[in-house]
Amino acid sequence: MTEWIIIFLSTVGALFIFLAAVGLVRMPDFYLRVSVTRKAVTLGVGLVLVSAATYFNDISVTSRVTAIILFLFLTAPVAAHVITRAAYFTGTKLWKKSIIDDLKGRYQDKTISLEEEEEGINSSPSEKKASKSKETPPEQDSSR
Amino acid sequence: MSLYEYLNYIIMPILSVSLLLIFIRLLIGPEIVDRVIALDLIITCGLGIIAVYSIITNQPTYLDIAMILALIAFLGTVAFSYFLIKKKKNSKDD
Numbered sequence: 001m002t003e004w005i006i007i008f009l010s011t012v013g014a015l016f017i018f019l020a021a022v023g024l025v026r027m028p029d030f031y032l033r034v035s036v037t038r039k040a041v042t043l044g045v046g047l048v049l050v051s052a053a054t055y056f057n058d059i060s061v062t063s064r065v066t067a068i069i070l071f072l073f074l075t076a077p078v079a080a081h082v083i084t085r086a087a088y089f090t091g092t093k094l095w096k097k098s099i100i101d102d103l104k105g106r107y108q109d110k111t112i113s114l115e116e117e118e119e120g121i122n123s124s125p126s127e128k129k130a131s132k133s134k135e136t137p138p139e140q141d142s143s144r
Numbered sequence: 145m146s147l148y149e150y151l152n153y154i155i156m157p158i159l160s161v162s163l164l165l166i167f168i169r170l171l172i173g174p175e176i177v178d179r180v181i182a183l184d185l186i187i188t189c190g191l192g193i194i195a196v197y198s199i200i201t202n203q204p205t206y207l208d209i210a211m212i213l214a215l216i217a218f219l220g221t222v223a224f225s226y227f228l229i230k231k232k233k234n235s236k237d238d
Contacts, residue, residue, distance in 0.1 A: 007150055011154075015158070024165065033181065037185060044192065045189075052199050055199045056204050068191070079217075083184075083224070086229050087175070087177040089232055090177070090228055090232050
């Protein structure tokens, strides 16, 4: 019975890893590659690790496997997000058949940051607006 | 067919072929970020291979190495992306 559970879990995990590898080779775009492979590889490796925990049937091994799976589930999305952000900022092109690009006008090439981030940290545009609004009323008053 | 034969003759070849496919992407990747993600996936596939190998050889000690490898993969990806952004910033300043 345990043998069949191990066989099932390891087969499904290995198939997920294999499909992720095929997707990494066949996908046309870097962003599609990351999006396809990350989730599949995390699920596949998690299933293979669960099969190892089922085979040993020991508390120390199970806790180790749980730690590895938790760590993978925490770090894999962070790593994918960080590397994709670096790819967008260094100018990796999208696939030519991709329809939508949400960051298209909002990426500022000089300061290497998005629009919202710069407003949040430096708040330079709002200061400029405030100084302009302070400058304009006295002129109006003097003209009047 | 026993469990060990199944793992040896079916699961390990599937994982090895997927490792080879990822290595092809590491070789031909058009940009450097493709190579970074392929390197990360090679380490993550190695995690699965280590888990299967620990079942075959009946040695649960190998799973410690799997934990450390997961840590190294994450740190490597973050460091690569940090230096990519830093390189872009330096080229903008010049």
